[in-house]
Amino acid sequence: EVQLVQSGAEVKKPGESLKISCQGSGYSFANYWISWVRQMPGKGLEWMGFIHPSDSDTTYSPSFQGQVTISADKSINTAYLQWSSLEASDTAMYYCVRLKAMGGSGAHWGQGTLVTVSS
């Protein structure tokens, strides 16, 4: 069974750094793109970027380029999303999604990681 398991909820202060994770199981992790999606409270889905774990080929949405870093460690079947300096506006639910291709559909989603940034 394909599963994506994300790290737990985080509460951080503005200016702090953070790295959240998404671990895949039940499939060949290196062979599928992992996409990160943001959902701010009460708002819609926003594509942030994706990575191919086989070679860490990464593409960012222009809206998120320079704001976050997406990485992966195929040896432990895990993708990451990180911030160097959080802002209150980063408060959101973050999902990882498995894609067969960059324009492909996402049949498998992580359960989501809620990030709350507040002073």
Next chain:
Amino acid sequence: QSVLKQPPSVSGAPGQRVTISCTGSGSNIGAGYDVHWYQQLPGTAPKLIIYVNSNRPSGVPDRFSGSKSYTAASLAITGLQADDEADYYCQSYDESLRGSVFGTGTKVTVL
């Protein structure tokens, strides 16, 4: 800014048919890229209900159907049921952005 536009809300009585439009442009749907649809129930992760324009994953009722034409796509729900109340999003690929794009989302209400 979502580049795929959807109506904010649609509603219908139980048993009725509702449709949700997803309007794109020549750099995404109009360029021939596939459209996928997701259902998001409150407090849960989105669930894929239509892939590659009109295909249903195993387990998705045939009350859900999708179509695509030129720069737009649509999702139809027939025989509307109370548990269809959810937010629905379309998704495609945009070659100008070199990445995925989601629709603005539509809330379906069962009257």
